[in-house]
Amino acid sequence: MEALLQKIAGYKEEVAAEVAGTADLVEAFRIKWLGTKGLVKAIMAEMKNVPVDQKKEFGQILNEFKIFVETKYETLKENATGGAGAGAAAIDLSLPGDPIAVGTRHPLNLVRNQIVSIFKRLGFAVAEGPEIEDDWHNFGAMNLPEDHPARDMQDTFYINQDPAWLLRTHTSSVQARVMETQKPPIRVICPGRVYRNETISARAHCFFHQVEGLYIDENVSFADLKQTLYFFVQEMFGKDVKVRFRPSYFPFTEPSAEMDISCLICGGDGCNICKHTGWVEILGSGMVHPKVLQNFGIDSNKYTGFAFGMGVERITQLKYQVNDLRLYSQNDVRFLKQFTGTV
Ligand code: PHE
Secondary structure, three states, X not given: OHHHHHHHHHHHHHHHHOOOOEHHHHHHHHHHHHOOOOHHHHHHHHHHHOOHHHHHHHHHHHHHHHHHHHHHHHHHHHOOEOOXXXXXXXXXXXXXXXXXXXXXXXXXXXXXXXXXHHHHHOOOEEOOOOOEEEHXXXXXXXXXXXXXXXXHHOOOOEOOOOOOEEEOOOOHHHHHHXXXXXXXXXXXXXXXXXXXXXXXXXXXXXXXXXXEEEEEEOOOOHHHHHHHHHHHHHHHHOOOOOEEEEEEEEOOEEXXXXXXXXOOOOOOOOOOOOOOOOEEEEXXXXXXXXXXXXXXXXXXXXXXXXXXXXXXXXXXXXXXXXXXXXXXXXXXXHHXXXXXXXX
């Protein structure tokens, strides 16, 4: 014990006398005293040889010594001259700073924003609603009563504790909420994330993004639907793109139609993307079913309307030729930074 105390006293003198100077000398001081094989560590290791009844006292002395060395090191560092890592005086403020990487918008957001801005120009307002929905807003109000076979068209995630709640399968639920709270004329688009219980692959995912639209007023006709969607396609994909409507079925619209555009990849000649037909489907649409209007107390003799719904992933795939849906949610910066835009 006595010998150790003497040793520490000697060390203290030595440390106190240190003047270091350049950054290199300060670093040498650090290694000698505070490094992993330094003298402070070494003397700390002596603790194990100290008798139990003196451990507490000796521990305190050791700690004080350690703090003494660390404080000295900080002082030496601050006063160091020249060399890398030297004191404040050596920092060159005129050097350029480290660049901060600026992120880019996600391609799905870019395209969603483009879709929204096109419909905004036609007077559509944006409406949003909850992703966890009740059965009524997602299905019932949309003319899909509980035993309706068309429910199978959308594989639904139900909430275990209470199957009256589910993850919305389309943003038609938002249209329901708009009809519930607003009177015609109604002109809204509903962008948002939707969920379906599908096995994840290049072509399907358990969630995707939609923009659905709803227009209700007096004298709204199928011609309005066609012209509105035609305008959208030309703004989105260019003037040369052709459209065609195919009869289809949706419980909430009658008549219903799916809309195709001429394939952007092969220009209509036929390729893998359009399965050699020259056409690709981009959305579902139709005239709002009178029952849906009645569900919200809207007079179906006075008012008519059209609705449509499209997948943002699909539009993005066609616009940017992304051939695997999974890329959108893998957060790979090499993929994401290829998309630039200011919208
Ligand atoms: N809700 C339909 C879907 O998600 C799309 C759609 C909306 C079709 C409006 C017609 C009219 O599949």
